[in-house]
Amino acid sequence: MSSTAIDLLLADEASRPRADARRNVERLVMAAREALDETGLDATAHEIARRAGVGIGTLYRRVGTREALLRAVLLEFLGGMLTAADRALDADDAWQGLVDFATVYVRLRAASCGVNEALGDSDARLDLSETSTALRERLERLVGKAQEAGAMRTDVTWQDTAWLLAGVVPGDHTIGLTPGGEQWRIGLRVVLDGLRA
Amino acid sequence: MSSTAIDLLLADEASRPRADARRNVERLVMAAREALDETGLDATAHEIARRAGVGIGTLYRRVGTREALLRAVLLEFLGGMLTAADRALDADDAWQGLVDFATVYVRLRAASCGVNEALGDSDARLDLSETSTALRERLERLVGKAQEAGAMRTDVTWQDTAWLLAGVVPGDHTIGLTPGGEQWRIGLRVVLDGLRA
DNA sequence: CAACAAGTGGACGATAGCCGTCCGTTTAGC
DNA sequence: GCTAAACGGACGGCTATCGTCCACTTGTTG
Numbered sequence: 195m196s197s198t199a200i201d202l203l204l205a206d207e208a209s210r211p212r213a214d215a216r217r218n219v220e221r222l223v224m225a226a227r228e229a230l231d232e233t234g235l236d237a238t239a240h241e242i243a244r245r246a247g248v249g250i251g252t253l254y255r256r257v258g259t260r261e262a263l264l265r266a267v268l269l270e271f272l273g274g275m276l277t278a279a280d281r282a283l284d285a286d287d288a289w290q291g292l293v294d295f296a297t298v299y300v301r302l303r304a305a306s307c308g309v310n311e312a313l314g315d316s317d318a319r320l321d322l323s324e325t326s327t328a329l330r331e332r333l334e335r336l337v338g339k340a341q342e343a344g345a346m347r348t349d350v351t352w353q354d355t356a357w358l359l360a361g362v363v364p365g366d367h368t369i370g371l372t373p374g375g376e377q378w379r380i381g382l383r384v385v386l387d388g389l390r391a
Numbered sequence: 392m393s394s395t396a397i398d399l400l401l402a403d404e405a406s407r408p409r410a411d412a413r414r415n416v417e418r419l420v421m422a423a424r425e426a427l428d429e430t431g432l433d434a435t436a437h438e439i440a441r442r443a444g445v446g447i448g449t450l451y452r453r454v455g456t457r458e459a460l461l462r463a464v465l466l467e468f469l470g471g472m473l474t475a476a477d478r479a480l481d482a483d484d485a486w487q488g489l490v491d492f493a494t495v496y497v498r499l500r501a502a503s504c505g506v507n508e509a510l511g512d513s514d515a516r517l518d519l520s521e522t523s524t525a526l527r528e529r530l531e532r533l534v535g536k537a538q539e540a541g542a543m544r545t546d547v548t549w550q551d552t553a554w555l556l557a558g559v560v561p562g563d564h565t566i567g568l569t570p571g572g573e574q575w576r577i578g579l580r581v582v583l584d585g586l587r588a
Numbered sequence: 589c590a591a592c593a594a595g596t597g598g599a600c601g602a603t604a605g606c607c608g609t610c611c612g613t614t615t616a617g618c
Numbered sequence: 619g620c621t622a623a624a625c626g627g628a629c630g631g632c633t634a635t636c637g638t639c640c641a642c643t644t645g646t647t648g
Contacts, residue, residue, distance in 0.1 A: 238635060238636085240634095249597030252596060252597070314563045354574075358558075361557075362558055364554075377551075384555055388580075409617080409623060410617090445625085
C-alpha cells in the first residue's frame with residue numbers, strides 16, 4: 195500500500211541492495227512526498243536530498259532520476275484517488291457518490307501542491323497521462339450517473355465539473371487572502387449546490 | 392484613458408523627449424500588454440523588447456525597469472476593473488450588480504494571464520497592494536449589499552466569494568482539458584447559482 | 589575480525605536563462 | 619550640415635539546477 199513507491203523504485207535492482215541503501219530509498223521517498231506537498235513538481239533534486247538527510251550523489255545512484263522518484267510517489271498517490279473514485283461509483287445514491295468523490299478529490303489536491311500541479315499540467319513532464327485519463331473517465335461516469343438519476347443539472351458537462359472542482363483548490367489565485375487550511379470546504383459546498391439539479 | 396500607462400511612464404522626463412523616443416515608449420507599452428496577456432508576470436525584459444521591435448537598451452533607457460513598465464500597464468488595467476466595480480455598486484438590483492461585476496472580473500482575469508497572476512500573487516513583486524485592496528473593498532461591499540437584499544446566501548463571506556470567482560478563471564488546473572476560450576462562462580454560472588440565496 | 593565490495597557525500601564543471609550596462613552607430617530636429 | 623539625443627544588441631555578471639566523479643566510509647561475509 196504505502197510501500198508501493200519504494201517497491202517500484204527497488205524493483206529494477208539486480209541483486210538485493212545493502213540495508214543502508216534500502217533505508218536511504220525509503221528516506222528519499224518520504225522526502226519526495228514532503229517536497230511534493232510543499233514545493234510542488236519543481237522541487238529540486240538537491241532539496242529532496244537535503245530533506246532526506248542524504249547526499250545528492252545517493253539520490254541519483256538510488257533512484258536514477260529526479261523524475262523517476264517524483265513519478266513513483268505521484269503514481270502511488272493517484273492510485274489512492276482512483277480507489278476512491280471506484281468506491282464512489284459503487285454508491286447507491288449517485289449524487290452522494292459524486293459528492294464523496296469530489297470531496298476526496300479536492301481534499302487531496304489541496305493537501306499536496308505537487309499532486310495538484312500533476313493533475314493540472316497538461317504538458318507531460320512526468321508521464322502520468324495513463325492514470326489521469328483513468329481518473330477522468332471515472333469522473334465522466336460519476337457525472338453521468340448523477341445526471342441520469344436527475345440529481346444534477348444537465349447543462350454542465352463532466353469537463354465543466356472537473357474545471358469547477360479544480361478551481362476550488364487553493365492556488366495562488368486568491369486576491370491575497372491567506373487561505374485557512376480548510377478554506378476549500380465552503381467553496382466546494384457552493385459549487386456542489388450550484389451543480390445540484 | 393488608454394494612454395494612462397504611457398503618460399505615467401513619460402511623466403518623469405525632464406524635457407519633452409524626441410518623437411522616436413515617444414513612439415518607442417508606446418510600442419513598449421503595447422508589447423508589455425501582449426506579453427503580460429500571454430506570458431504573465433514573468434515575461435522577460437528581452438521578450439518585451441523583441442515584441443516591441445526595439446533594442447533591449449531602449450527598453451531600459453525609456454522605462455527604467457522592467458518592473459516599472461509592467462506596473463504601469465497593470466495599474467491601468469486594474470483601474471478599469473475598479474471602474475466596473477463602482478458602476479456595479481450603483482446598480483439598482485444588488486444581485487445584478489454582483490453578477491455584472493463578477494462577470495467583468497472573471498472575464499478580465501481570464502483574458503490576461505498577467506492580470507490574473509497580479510491579482511493572486513500575495514507576494515508583492517510589483518507594488519499593487521493599494522489598488523488590489525481597493526478592489527477587495529469593493530467586492531466586500533457588493534457582497535454585503537447582495538446579502539442584505541436577501542439575494543445571496545449568508546453563510547458565505549466575501550473572501551469565499553473572491554476565492555470562488557478566482558477559481559473559475561482558467562489556470563493550469565484543469566485535469567488536462569484544453570479550455571475553450573469562453574469556458575469560464577459556464578463555470579461562473581454554476582458558481583453564481585450556488586451563491587444565490 | 590579482516591578485507592572488500594557496496595555505498596556514501598558533496599565539491600565541481602557544465603548548462604541555461606535573465607538582468608542591465610556600455611559603447612559604437614544612427615537619426616531627429618534645428 | 620551639425621549635434622545632442624536616441625538606438626541596438628553584444629557582453630559580462632549573476633543565480634540556479636543538473637548530474638558526475640572520486641576519495642572516503644560502512645555493511646557484510648567467511
